[in-house]
Amino acid sequence: MTKAAPLSAESAGPGADTGRQGFVEFVDVEKSYDGRAFAVTRLNLSVARGEFLTLLGPSGSGKTTTLNMLAGFERPTNGVITLEGRSVDRLPPYERNIGMVFQNYALFPHMSVEENVAFPLSVRKIDKPDIASRVSRALDMVRLKQFGDRRPAQLSGGQQQRVALARALVFEPSLVLMDEPLGALDKKLREHMQLEIKQLHTMLGVTIVYVTHDQSEALTMSDRVAVFNNGGIAQLGSPDDLYNTPQSSFVASFIGENNTLAGKVERVIGKECRIALDGGGAITAQAIGVADGAACHVAIRPERLSLAAGGHAENRLAATVDGRIYLGDHQRLLARLENGQVLTVKVGPEATMANGEPVMVSCALGDCRAFPADAGTGGSKSKTTGE
Amino acid sequence: MSALQPSELDRPPLARGRSAADADFKSASAVLRRADFGDRLRSLALAAPLLVLLALSFGIPIVLLLSRAVYDPTIANALPQTTQALSGWNGQGLPDDAAFAALAADLRGSQAKGTAYELAKSLNARLPGARSQVLKTVRQLEAAGDKPPLDVMKSVPFWSQPGTWPAIANGTHSITSFYLMSALDLRWNNDGGIERVPPEQAIFLQVFMRTFFVAAAVTLATLILGFPLAYLIASVPKGLAAILIVAVLLPFWTSILVRTAAWTVLLQKFGLVNDLLLWLGVAEVRLDLMYSRIGLIIAMTHIQLPFTLLPIYSVMRTIQPSQMKAAYSLGAKPVTAFRRVYLPQVFPGVMAGCLLTFILCLGYYITPALIGGASDQLISNFIANYVNVELNWEMAAALSFILLVLTLALFGIFARILGLDRLKLV
DSSP: OTTTHHHHHTTTOSSSSSSOOOSEEEEEEEEEEEEEEEEEEEEEEEEEEEEEEEOOOOSSSSSSHHHHHHHTTOOEEEEEETTTTOOOTTGGGGGGOOEEOOOTTOOOTTHHHHHHHHHHHHEEEEHHHHHHHHHHHHHHTOGGGGGTTTOGGGGGGGHHHHHHHHHHHOOSSSSEEEESSSTTTTTHHHHHHHHHHHHHHHOOOOEEEEEEOOHHHHHHHHHHHEEEEEEEEEEOEEEEEHHHSSSSHHHHHHHHHHEEEEEEEEEEEEEEEEETTTTTTTTEEEESSOOOEEEEEEEEGGGBBBOOOSSSSSEEEEEEEEEEEEEEEEOEEEEETTOOOEEEEOOOOOOOOOOEEEEEEHHHHHHHHESSSSSSTTOOOOSSSOO | OOOSSSOOTTTTSSSHHHHHHHHHHHHHHHHHHHHHHHHHHHHHHHHHHHHHHIIHHHHHHHHHHTTTBOOOOHHHHHOOOHHGGGGGOOOOOOOOHHHHHHHHHHHHHHHHTTTHHHHHHHHHHHSSSHHHHHHHHHHHHTTTTOOOOHHHHHHGGGSSSSHHHHHHHHTSSOOSSSHHHHHHHHHEEEEOOOOOTTTTTTHHHHHHHHHHHHHHHHHHHHHHHHHHHHHHHSSHHHEEEHHHHHHHHHHGGGHHHHHHHHHHHOOOOSSSHHHHHHTTTOOOOOOOTTTTTHHHHHHHHHHHHHHHHHHHHHHHHHHHHHHHHHHHTTTTHHHHHHHIIHHHHHHHHHHHHHHHHHHHHHHHHHHHHHHHHHHGGGGGHHHHHHHHTTHHHHHHHHHHHHHHHHHHHHHHHHHHHHHHGGGOOO
């Protein structure tokens, strides 16, 4: 990750990775508010031009601090942030030309919708007629043209957020930051706005760095997701990477639903391992950084477990039905293993097992992932937590 | 899909006639209206004790007092015969002897009724020097014995002077514009027109201007001191903000009299402020801070600071930090962001605080009395003087009325410019 990366990327021509080279670069960035604990530690992150990157993590994991450093509201304690190959260390937020959308919209209540959207243009001293046409185009883009002379308070939450989007996009920044922009909206509107933001991203080709704690939002919208935990990136990858091949038990449990079985590694053979489950029983799983004799967690997605008799799955576990949750298009079956641990199994809506009925739960070796048990922080190299 | 079918409840009441449904609707709205009326009655009942108190202790006294500015029956009551005798007088020259005789009779009557002094005082307000002449004439009429009262009247030159009878004639009208005109340094001239009083008698316009000037200066000073402080309190963490607010409010919890007295200690020629200025080398000689305009403004600024600061602070507190962040991220430099995003949002609070302080300053009484010099007395001091010392309630009422009108006009202008709903007084 050299500073010359963006230049070489431009001259390299079309290649597999060229588009993903350092439009924004975080190099060993650290942030501490009190000089002792770090809110962000040893952060290395590269955002490609035109990418939709989501910073996902629980509250206090450092994702908002990271965004604020990029926006210029916070200065890194250590390390360098570059934007288009230029260090932005000494650049105040108003010279960075980065659009930002806030969770509470941060619309200016004393200005009309039009004046709000015109604000970034008027502070750039753009000609009046030019401003008018760009504002009307931006409002058209978010389908709010007829609301131009309203005050923000007269709009619904979704409309206000669309105004905030128009305002952040109207001055054509190459980078737009969004800090939980849909957090205040209800579920249905949120899903609708996710699509709208995604469409705008595709249409305008703008680079978006998006912060959320909602994993389904991250999976739906992003090209890549950086999962934050304890001030560092636990895993960075595409949504299906994160879902299907989590590299730590934290990511496995944070993204999507997961069953976790506690056990002890008996033997690691290559990429696989054999595990003795606590309380009895054994299972073979993918070994993700586990060693012989270590305590481990085995993560299995509910939809990867099946009750089908026969088949050729490597792992078969005897269990009894402990409960059934009807969810319309499918059901969740609680299966209690002989060792007392409980698995959630996704079954079809037609399944009719009664409580106490014995079942055989099976799953393929490739769908079971064993992580070291102590590593709640997973792959992150955090020194101290900011919490 | 039973939800898509209209349920029994949704179906129009076809079975029952239309009129039945209408009647239902009407009775329902009547019930609603009755409930609404009951609600209103209840809230009125809750407010009633306060309204009664306000009416008794505030509304009625104010109306009664202010009405004295235009209604003064003292002269008409004391001079009933003169009033009648003058009813046909054209106001030119001297009235006929019958009027003189009537006045003599009235004066003797007033002596008998014990209203002579009141009459003398009231006439004196309109006709400087009349007090001693009235009392002298009353005494002479007493002592005259067989001498005809008319001769006594003629022997006192005052009653034959040109201005005397028009003033008496004016005074016999109970409804009078005299006091209100005087409060504005105006008077009726002998031709029935309005003119300014001679400069040596003019006093109130200057006092009004002084009052407004002091109020404006204090308002400006509190704004200059209060705005940055309010900004500081609004931007520091909650715990520190609470301490600062207490520090601002602490003087607020001390009586104005005590604070004013404290300032007299500080501002004296050999007081702490002068000591400090000398020690710092700011001043080379001891300044006259007591009994001066500047001392008055300093003390009033101190007392008024919380009134200006608190409304500003309460508005500033509601402005989220993300507002300024958004302005920066959109490319506004700090000064631009402050001017275009922050200031317009705190403006209603600034206006409310300034208006509050300005209007309160117009009524200041104790502080100018104790700290101001003779030429720093504000309109309230004059009103108090008329009420307590001169016992001329009519003049006090007239000055109060003018002050009230000016204050209301000012408030009206503010409200018009800003919109009353945007004026965040609370």
